[in-house]
Amino acid sequence: MPNEQDLIQRLLKGEQAAYRELVQQYQGAMRAVAIAIVGSASADEVVQDSWLAVVRNLQGFAGRASLKTWLLTITANTAKSRLRKQRRDVSLEDVSGPHGTIDDARFAADGHWGRAPTLWHTDSPEALLNEQALRECLEHTLATLSELQRSVLLLRERQALELPDICNLLDISHSNVRVLLHRARLSVFATLEHFEETGEC
Amino acid sequence: MLKCKGLVALSSDLLDGELTWKQRIAVRAHLAMCVRCRRFIRQLRISQRVIRQLPDQQAPDLEALLKAMQAQQQRGAETDQGNAQK
Ligand SMILES: [Zn+2]
Numbered sequence: 001m002p003n004e005q006d007l008i009q010r011l012l013k014g015e016q017a018a019y020r021e022l023v024q025q026y027q028g029a030m031r032a033v034a035i036a037i038v039g040s041a042s043a044d045e046v047v048q049d050s051w052l053a054v055v056r057n058l059q060g061f062a063g064r065a066s067l068k069t070w071l072l073t074i075t076a077n078t079a080k081s082r083l084r085k086q087r088r089d090v091s092l093e094d095v096s097g098p099h100g101t102i103d104d105a106r107f108a109a110d111g112h113w114g115r116a117p118t119l120w121h122t123d124s125p126e127a128l129l130n131e132q133a134l135r136e137c138l139e140h141t142l143a144t145l146s147e148l149q150r151s152v153l154l155l156r157e158r159q160a161l162e163l164p165d166i167c168n169l170l171d172i173s174h175s176n177v178r179v180l181l182h183r184a185r186l187s188v189f190a191t192l193e194h195f196e197e198t199g200e201c
Numbered sequence: 202m203l204k205c206k207g208l209v210a211l212s213s214d215l216l217d218g219e220l221t222w223k224q225r226i227a228v229r230a231h232l233a234m235c236v237r238c239r240r241f242i243r244q245l246r247i248s249q250r251v252i253r254q255l256p257d258q259q260a261p262d263l264e265a266l267l268k269a270m271q272a273q274q275q276r277g278a279e280t281d282q283g284n285a286q287k
Contacts, residue, residue: 014278019270020263028257048266055273102209102241111204116237117244125250138255156217157252163217182213189248 004067011058023051026068029159030075036151036170037079046082050075069165076169097141097187098201099194120196128192137201141191145184152177153184203227208238212245 010018030050034043053074061070096103108114122128129135142150151170155161161169166177195201203211208231214220215228232239 014271014274016267016271019267023263023266023270027263048269051266051270052273055270056277059277104206107204107206111206113205113237117241119240120244120247123243123247125247125254128247128251129254129256135255138251153252157249158255158257163219178214178217178219181217182210185213185216185245185249186209188252189245192244192248192251 005063008058008061008063008067026071029068029072029155029161032151032154032159033072033075033169034079035147036155037076038082039147042082043079046079047075049082050078053078068159072161072165072169080171096183097144097191099141099187099190101183101186101190118193118197120192133201134192134195137191137195138188140201141187145187148172149180149184152180153188156181203231205231205235205238208232208235209241212242215242216246216249 007018007022011022027047030047031043034046034050038046050071054071057074061067065073106113106115120128142153145153148170152166155166155169156163163174163177163181166172167174170177172180191201208228211220211224211228214224220228232242
């Protein structure tokens with residue numbers, strides 16, 4: 001990417017505005033990776049250490065990987081080396097959000113919908129997000145997901161990472177990523193549906 | 202025959218393009234005749250875009266971080282000079 005090359009040149013020259021741009025653009029993704037591995041309590045520290053490692057190693061970044069992949073790999077490595085204990089087991093425990101999920105209760109015995117999805121008042125994400133109460137409600141739902149589940153969701157949806165990249169960064173299997181992602185999406189869906197039905201969180 | 206419940210179980214894989222061709226055919230056939238599942242998938246895609254656009258929470262302390270990075274960078278530059286003089 002020409003923009004990326006340009007940004008790297010400016011970083012190497014020590015241009016402060018370039019550092020600011022870099023941090024603003026990638027901080028969110030780095031945080032999601034750090035939270036998934038060490039949990040949110042030490043995530044900020046890991047992110048800070050990762051940024052210092054980025055500065056130290058920038059000269060050696062040859063552009064073989066994309067800048068984003070390189071930054072996230074540094075973050076994952078920093079996070080993993082911080083884990084003193086054995087890595088926590090990947091918990092596949094089903095943590096659904098405060099508004100539940102789309103589970104068996106929604107279906108009749110024959111496998112068809114029992115309580116079918118209600119029609120939302122708009123197809124526009126912007127219109128939905130216009131409501132402050134809904135934004136807060138979604139934040140609340142995200143906060144109640146497990147840290148791993150939330151990170152996988154954010155890395156996939158917001159950071160648009162491919163599933164194999166998520167597997168590699170977080171050291172979890174492809175099928176586990178799919179399970180985590182699916183449950184997180186259904187919790188978000190259930191939250192939106194609940195809000196559309198009741199107008200409150 | 203794929204039922205609504207089965208379709209919901211495959212919905213995330215549908216969004217990510219992870220279905221086998223057999224599953225894809227079954228999903229398409231089901232969606233062609235089931236208006237409720239069409240609505241579910243459409244709204245699942247909307248909620249996907251909602252998460253994408255949900256405003257990011259700001260970095261805790263951007264200015265302090267940038268300062269630390271600048272200090273790190275200057276240390277690096279001094280080490281380079283030191284090495285060059287050797
Ligand atoms: Zn159906």
